[in-house]
Amino acid sequence: MSTDLIDIHAPAIEVRRLVKSFGDNEVLKGIDLTVQAGEVVCVIGPSGSGKSTLLRSVNLLEEPTGGNIFVEGIDITDPDIDIDRVRTRIGMVFQSFNLFPHMNVLDNLTMAQRRVLKRSKAEAEKVAHAMLGRVGLSEKADAYPGHLSGGQQQRVAIARALCMNPDMMLFDEPTSALDPELVGEVLQVMRSLADEGMTMLVVTHEMGFAREVASRAIFMDGGVIVEEGDPNDVLVNPQNPRTQDFLARVL
């Protein structure tokens, strides 16, 4: 299958002329975006700007209306591609955590390892415990998601994605559903991931995180990328009036 032909020199993510419409509503109006391996790219913008749709298109949770998306050189908009195999290399973290409520934390972390990667139970559990340790929740392996705080649930969700040993991680407003005092623990985990060289595409409203951690910031509005560059330029000295207006309202 063509998914075996990974081009290691290709960018982690390359989006070309991406268009997405929901009925008559054109949400993405021709997006071009390249994320190199090891980059941390933060996407900011007002709600309805299309930033979540862009992120969700990268692992085909949204089917593009037009354009192409390459993940490690593979065009995932090609209908013949085995999307399940590509998705194992892309970790995804959702705003609402989406842990499986009928399984305990350990089973949440081992299910896809065993059913998709065909790892043995022992091996999957070893990886799961290692990843739980990484997000600081080793003692919660037997807990059910409903018994964890929002911050803990999101850290488990990050660990669940990491268990698949992905090459890159997508974060869709990972702290937006959290109480303010729980935001820090999740950002801390994300920061350490970035420090270890993980390729990350992050949709966020956390300006502080974007400024400190991102290698690049992107401002989206009305389905287009309005401004992009070094986070200290885009977020501190924006050139475009729409960026300036947005930052003036949020900061």
Next chain:
Amino acid sequence: MKRRTRQRLYRVVMYAIFVALVAWAIISTDWARFAKQFLDPAVAVKLFPDIITTALVNTLWFTLVGFVGGAVLGILFAMMKMSSILPYRWFATAWIELFRGLPALLTIFAVAFMLPIGLGIKIPGGPAASGLVGLILVSSAYMAEVIRAGIQAVPKGQIEASRSLGMSPMKTMFWVTLPQGFRIIIPPLTNEFVLLLKDTSLVFIAGSTLMTRELTTFARDLANQNANGTPLVMAALLYLVVTIPLTRLAAWLERRMARER
């Protein structure tokens, strides 16, 4: 009079009326006659062991076959009704509307007599088998709707999370959607089981032999033979012996699974 006093007086009057009615019912009933007609030990003894070994066993068997058969077909029709392929949806919708809309008695009658006479299709295995096929058709229609509702009640984010981990649609359905959907439909599924248990009393319309009589038919026959209502009361008690623990079990299961969430 204060409102509190008035309310209290009202409640006392209501209790008094209730107690008076119950007392009147107890006093005015001819208990000796009632016991002779409905609680005659001499008749009750004659029911054993057949009321258990044949009648109750048949009732439970019919229910189980109807439930499992209905569940298998129900899953199939639930999937078809949610399918993106239009003819599948039409077929499933027509099936569900037809067998949910007809009385179970009529459906069983149709399978047992209209099919062989009108179309030359005869269900092998005798009249009880025809009755059971009818029962399965009826329960499949109800189960399809219950199962579909359960699957659709699982949040979309659950499916997206599973797919984002590389799980295929089939694996997602089996490991994520169905287990959660099943927890949601335990109460309506229990309801369906109890309804089915009672509907087994309709299988007789397809015809019955001594060996295929279930509780109601058995009790009716023996009530007629003895010119006494005791067999009917015994059958009623046996139905409750099955259904009440069952609904208690389902309630317990529901509570236990709610704790896991």
